[in-house]
Amino acid sequence: MIKLARILVPFGAALLAVPSFAQAQLTFGPEVGTFIPTSSRLRDAMGDSWLSFGLGSVRLDRTFDSRPRWDTEFITQTRNGSKVFMGTVSSGIVIPLDGSTGYGLRRQSQTTPYAAARIGLSYTDYAINRPGTTGLRDSSKRIGPNGNLEIGLMVGDNLTFAARYDFNPSYSGYNFSGLSLSARYGIIRF
Numbered sequence: 001m002i003k004l005a006r007i008l009v010p011f012g013a014a015l016l017a018v019p020s021f022a023q024a025q026l027t028f029g030p031e032v033g034t035f036i037p038t039s040s041r042l043r044d045a046m047g048d049s050w051l052s053f054g055l056g057s058v059r060l061d062r063t064f065d066s067r068p069r070w071d072t073e074f075i076t077q078t079r080n081g082s083k084v085f086m087g088t089v090s091s092g093i094v095i096p097l098d099g100s101t102g103y104g105l106r107r108q109s110q111t112t113p114y115a116a117a118r119i120g121l122s123y124t125d126y127a128i129n130r131p132g133t134t135g136l137r138d139s140s141k142r143i144g145p146n147g148n149l150e151i152g153l154m155v156g157d158n159l160t161f162a163a164r165y166d167f168n169p170s171y172s173g174y175n176f177s178g179l180s181l182s183a184r185y186g187i188i189r190f
Contacts, residue, residue: 027058027158027189033182035075039175045128046084050077057094058160058186069094071118071148073166073180082128082137086176088146088166090120112154122146122168124176138172145169158186 031054037043056071068091075086097113127139152162161183168176 027186028055029058029158029184029186029188030055031073031182031184033162033180035077035178035180037176037178039170039177042084042128042174042176045131045174046077046079046082050075050084052180052182054182054184056184058154058158058184068092069116069118071116071120073148073164075180080129082126084124084126084128084176086122086124086168088120088122088148088168090118090146090148092116092118092148110156114152114154116148116150116152116164118148118150120146120148122166122176124168124171126171126174126176128172128174138174140171142169142171160184160186 031052033052035050035052036048037046037050052073052075054071054073056073057069070089070091073086073088073090075084077084094114094116097115121143122145123141123143125141127137130136130138147167148164150162150164152160152164154160162181164180164182166177166180168178170176
């Protein structure tokens, strides 16, 4: 895991530094959804469904030019005195999946499926009560690598529905990876 982190962290930092704001016709907006942890131990302690929210680009480039895009996601859950907060900043490639792969082609449909792959950093702040004990808890604040894969559907120019899986490190025996189901609406256009 340490060797993987030594590779992913500098690569993720380099991707985050890519000036993706120079893209034409870029739309940003808020995202809201639900996060489902992979770990049964974490689900038992904190529940099956957590709140996720974020901010990122919505609109795919109409020329089908796959360029680096950044994304943020925040996940939070509180239950029986336990709490978890995770924040992820990542950057990667978003690719339209509607069958048109040539550059310079215009999107024909108002609905476009897409896939994304990103890497970045995640901040995890947790304080989880140990079951069957009084006053004992696992807690820490950590920064680690993140990788995420996403498939989604863009409807028009402003609305996106997505399923995203985040690969996060394990801390104190809890695996913080999981699946997010979300909707994003673009409100700011450059």
